[in-house]
Amino acid sequence: MTRLILGAMVRTVGAYPSGWRYPGAHRDPAGDAAVLRRTAEIAEAARLDYLFFGDWLATGPDLEHRDPYLVARIDPLSAVTYLAGITSRIGLIATANTTYSDPYTLARTTASIDLLSGGRAGLNLVTGTEPRAAANHGADEQAANDARYDRADEFETVLRRLWDSFEDDAIIADAASGAYLDVSKLHATDFHGEHLSVAGPLNVARPVQGHLPLVHAGTSPRSRLLAARSADLALVAVSDIRQASDLREELRALAFESGRDDRTLRVVAPVLPIVGETREHAQRIADELARLVRVAEDFRDGPPAGFPPQRSVAHLATLLGVDLTGYTPDDVVTPGLRAAFTEFGQQLTEIAGERTGRRVGADDPPTLRHLVVTATVQASMIVGTATEIAAEFAAWAEAEAVDGFNVLSATQPAQFEAFALGVVPELQRIGVFPTEYEGTTLRDHLGLERPANVHVRESVAVRVAAPR
Template identity: 40%
Template sequence: MSTQRQGQMSLGAFLMETGHHVAAWRDPSTPANGGLDFKVYKQVVQIAEQARFDMVFFADSVTAYTGAAAERMARSDKFEPITLLSALAAVTEHIGLCATATTTYNEPYHVARKFASLDHLSGGRAGWNLVTSDAASEAGNFGRAQHVGHAERYERAREFYEVVTGLWDSWDDDAFVRDKASGVYYDPAKLHVLNHKGKHFSVTGPLNVARPPQGRPVVIQAGSSETGRDLAAQTADVVFTAHTSLASAQAFYRDVKARTETAGRSRDSIRIMPGVYVVVAATREEAQQKHAALQALVDPEVGLSLLSRMIGNFDLRGVDLDGPLPELPLTDSGQRSRQELLTRLAGNENLTVRQLYERIAGGRGHFSVIGTGADVADALQAWFEGEGADGFNVMAPTLPGGLADFAEFVVPELQKRGLFRTEYTGATLRANLGLARP
């Protein structure tokens, strides 16, 4: 297959505790306490950097997972991601360090300060995943009896972004002269006080951190609903999204690129990176065996709990596991785009509830590939050259083993085809992603 599209794809490593498969922690090769073991994360991130990944990425939620079957899932204890990334900045040199911070249960000043600090600590490698919380249980940790509704979450998120980016622009790049001879530490003419007053926030500023090395840390957005797509087109540098087919990915790609132009931005100012769940080995048979071994460890209650969460925070206990997915109302507390994706998947393939949760036990509705390095490279190349993606957010089934497999089998194949870098060329995450500095 010859390369037809100009440029190379981007790769992010989406890291989730012991791995993305819901039963990963039970795999004999996986450290069960990996979610709270810095040595494991250090090993994983260095694997990604040695493979020349653009970034590592951590999702986050400000609640402990204590719902149905939680006692049998490795999702209840993990590091706060900015703290973890700050430590990882000291043991890496090139790879981008990205994490989620919700706009629903945070304050803009805190988020702006943390990510500006991380950008300085890492020499320009920070990225903020701007999300609205879809875990309804977060509300109780912040004095709310009910979760914030979908429309209000996105309205708040748009204003939150304006405040954070305004705070990052508090100082000109050269505002801090630190001239010992004259005694002038900063030039007051290069200070910009925000004085934001809006519907949701009133923030004076300025930020007490110098302008970040990247100008602004990379902003990532993961919503794929209509409202989420508009927010991404207006604000995001990178879009994470979920699709199960190339046709769906292509439609999303065209739509978001068009919305970006409508928002007055260049198509090239935004990178679209779908998630891809990969089980890879030297042979197809071995890859299938790895996948089957993980699937055999899925407890039915755990699978049903995962589906309940992913399809919109509905309680599916008591449904017939071997019957069809029941009709559900539109979620107001969960991810509407993921609800639509999973409902469509179940209907199109006539899946039972059991078959649906087994299908998403690893990738949670993301594109999934099981096979050899060449098989995976073929699939990624088809999506990249077919303009379904600018790159991918790689979801390893287990950590560190699953990511090490991707680095061993897939990355060299992509490099051989000229689809992925062999060395880092930029000094910052923005540069490596091919994004302009604000």
């Protein structure tokens, strides 16, 4: 059976909008260091392939309601540097935005982390723009947005050329002769593009992995093309196994058409498992998380500025095709009310029932809040026991729908620990995840070879093409 790639997408106050409100959950970013340390220790003991740190380059009061984990968080590069010193085997992937980052500085920082960690660093390159992030970096958002993918293409090329400034044996350190550097093996970057111009060379030795494994996320045509051409990991959000399989096949085809070996592209999907001792226990956790999500009608004087406009009973009414005037979020969905729902509304009711155990017409029916949350909290959720969740993961692996998963935890630390200590051993038992690390670097964990130095490749190509 296919060996799954497993990483944890770390959000210290939980990945679910109400995760921080759940009893016992971590909720104070000032204490993130302890949570990161504990998470890394448990993840490495479980033999997870990597920890993944996303990023957002601004903050504001609206994020409290939309994505609380974005309000205040530790810089990803700082987080992986911190964890590199207290772990020894697990991979550490940080995020950087090519729209606002400086390629020389990022190449220097990431090469250093890879060397200091023994080859365990990875880099998620994102291209997004947002008004506040642009303002924080003195940039024009519209201009950046128009050029962001072109800049990202150049940015990645520059990173690879900088990382390869030194050939692996460029430092000879011959004490007898006094020669420290073989100057023929130190290469200028010499890149001059439309958006970037970098002379180089980098003043850091070549990373242990040659090039850090690169991650690209997104589902737009341009982001898919970027991932297919050059990513080691493509992170794609999907809703079901069929969509995942189709998207993986599309990405592999694009990779092949771009001239690369499509087998070197790994496709991973984010997933949010809710793990319980029984399915009913897991459903009670999911039910409580949904109950703790605030919707617009909870605010007597109207929702605050920036509140997600679709997280409301009023918006739900348009999805269900019914008039909900006078209803409150905690009014139950009766059989008579459900009978008037659109097909989409019927599907929402089914999904809410599968996640929370609440069924229309039963003793404990769903409320309108459950439907609002199901419709607006964007997460691919699996609710059940460790055995059931492992079986679902294995089914995706068997169907070759994905190469692995980026696992989100609704709450920290409880749900992360339930996954690492419960689901992972089940995956190991059924043979889709190893019981021990099979290599020392992140590339080893991902089954990727170490790339050749681009400058050496270019010089070989020039010699081959030269007339005789």
